[in-house]
Amino acid sequence: MTGPADNESDWENKFYWSFYELSNGNIINLHYIENWEKNKFVDADYDYNYTKYELKNGKIISYEFGDAKASDADAMSEEFFDWFESLPPYNDLKKPVFESFSSEFLMVQKEINSFIKNIKDWSEPEKISGNLMNFPSQDFILHEPYGTVLMISPWNYPFQLPMVPLIGAIATGNTVILKPSESAPNTTKVLIKILKAVFPQEWVSVIEGDASLAQALLKEQWDYIFYTGSTEVGRIVAKAAAEYLTPITLELGGKSPCVVDGTAPLKITARRIVWGKFLNCGQTCIAPDYVLVKSEFKAKLITAIIEEIEKAFGENAQKSKDYGRIIHEKHFKKLESDLKKQKIIYGGSTDKKE
Numbered sequence: 384m385t386g387p388a389d390n391e392s393d394w395e396n397k398f399y400w401s402f403y404e405l406s407n408g409n410i411i412n413l414h415y416i417e418n419w420e421k422n423k424f425v426d427a428d429y430d431y432n433y434t435k436y437e438l439k440n441g442k443i444i445s446y447e448f449g450d451a452k453a454s455d456a457d458a459m460s461e462e463f464f465d466w467f468e469s470l471p472p473y474n475d476l477k478k479p480v481f482e483s484f485s486s487e488f489l490m491v492q493k494e495i496n497s498f499i500k501n502i503k504d505w506s507e508p509e510k511i512s513g514n515l516m517n518f519p520s521q522d523f524i525l526h527e528p529y530g531t532v533l534m535i536s537p538w539n540y541p542f543q544l545p546m547v548p549l550i551g552a553i554a555t556g557n558t559v560i561l562k563p564s565e566s567a568p569n570t571t572k573v574l575i576k577i578l579k580a581v582f583p584q585e586w587v588s589v590i591e592g593d594a595s596l597a598q599a600l601l602k603e604q605w606d607y608i609f610y611t612g613s614t615e616v617g618r619i620v621a622k623a624a625a626e627y628l629t630p631i632t633l634e635l636g637g638k639s640p641c642v643v644d645g646t647a648p649l650k651i652t653a654r655r656i657v658w659g660k661f662l663n664c665g666q667t668c669i670a671p672d673y674v675l676v677k678s679e680f681k682a683k684l685i686t687a688i689i690e691e692i693e694k695a696f697g698e699n700a701q702k703s704k705d706y707g708r709i710i711h712e713k714h715f716k717k718l719e720s721d722l723k724k725q726k727i728i729y730g731g732s733t734d735k736k737e
Contacts, residue, residue, distance in 0.1 A: 475541060475567040477708040477737075478663065486663065487542040494547045498554040506555070528556030529630065530606030535597055535620070537612045538710055539666040541567035545574060548609050548632075549587070557607070558586055562600060565593045566711055605629055612636075636668040643676040643684055653687035657695060664707035666714075689729050701734065708737055 478487075508523040532552045536545035545563050552559050561578075563571045575589050590596065601608075601623035610620045611634040624631045641656055643649075660671045676684050696703040709715045719733050 474569040475538070476663065476666075476710050477706075479705045479707065482662065482705075482707070487540060490543050491546045491550070494550045498550055502554055526555070530557060532557045532559050532607045532609060533600055533603075533605040534559055534561045534609045535600070535612065536561065536563050538564035538566035539663060539668075541570035542574065544611050548611075549578075552607075552609070553582070553587065559588070560600070560605075561587065561589045562592065562597055563589065565591065607631070610634070634668070638672045639669050641671045641674045643674060643680060645677055645680045649680065649683050649687050650691075653684060653691045657688060657691040661692070661695065661706070664709055666707075666709070685728060692729070700730070701732070701737070 506526055508525050511522050511524055513520050513522040534545065534548060534552070541564060545561055549559055549561060561574075563574055565571075571589070571591060578587050578589055581587075590600070598619075601620060604627045605624075606629070608620060608624050608629055608631045610617060610631065614635045614637070617633045617635045621631060621633060641652075641659075643652055656671055656674065659667075659669075662670065674684070692700070696706045700706045709718065715733075715735065722731055722733070
């Protein structure tokens, strides 16, 4: 396969292109072509080499999703890994290095690799059987991008939760306005560094601000909205989207009980409950919220949970390098208030300074 061209004539005559066919300003189908003649498409072998992108009215109208852009992002992510203990997300959440790697960095890398491997197949027209109303015809499902996507991401996984949906949005032909959480400023700096190095501003823009900025953005009309966060704010986003009948994805928190009936070994059960609850200091949408346990196993389960906590973090979790912190003062105060209403069996100390 040939490589990137040195001048515009080479672009048009000698090199493999990928191109998106347009319908009403939206990209409707990815083709692989050898020669570009306006809207004529000639299928050619898939070429990973990065060629060119063009933007019109804020939408991508032609570019090749090759491994050059993905490799750029991958390389920048490698640099990000070296910064774990100096900037993100350690200084935002005091998240341990291994936890940062497994729950933030690794998941982003896997998403990039998944799209590099599968984007060609996913973007192909899907042939389906027709019916008498369309006879005679050939029928296909064409996978279309929405256009300009607004993404509002939270603070609890400040690298992974903005990047994973962004990868999918960009790879499938959309442009993105990303509003990360103002509560994780150190990680946001790195997000901006990576995205500016890989994408032009017309393709991906990061806008910093607090809740008032999010409210202002929601007053605008978007082609799609992707929100991750609380149920309370999710209702606000859904209401704003309904104004323009904008399609949305709401990734919201909920309640996740653990049911312990004694049929599984209690020590393994306790270890898994502790891991799930204390990952990211409990700031995970699917973290265990409460335990429902048969009364005859209650005392043994409590003992096993305490043992697993001390195995993971020592007798004083505050001194453990593997124990994160609550990032948001509002949530810290709520947790502090909740403790006053409970019978505390183990732990229960707080330190607002940390």
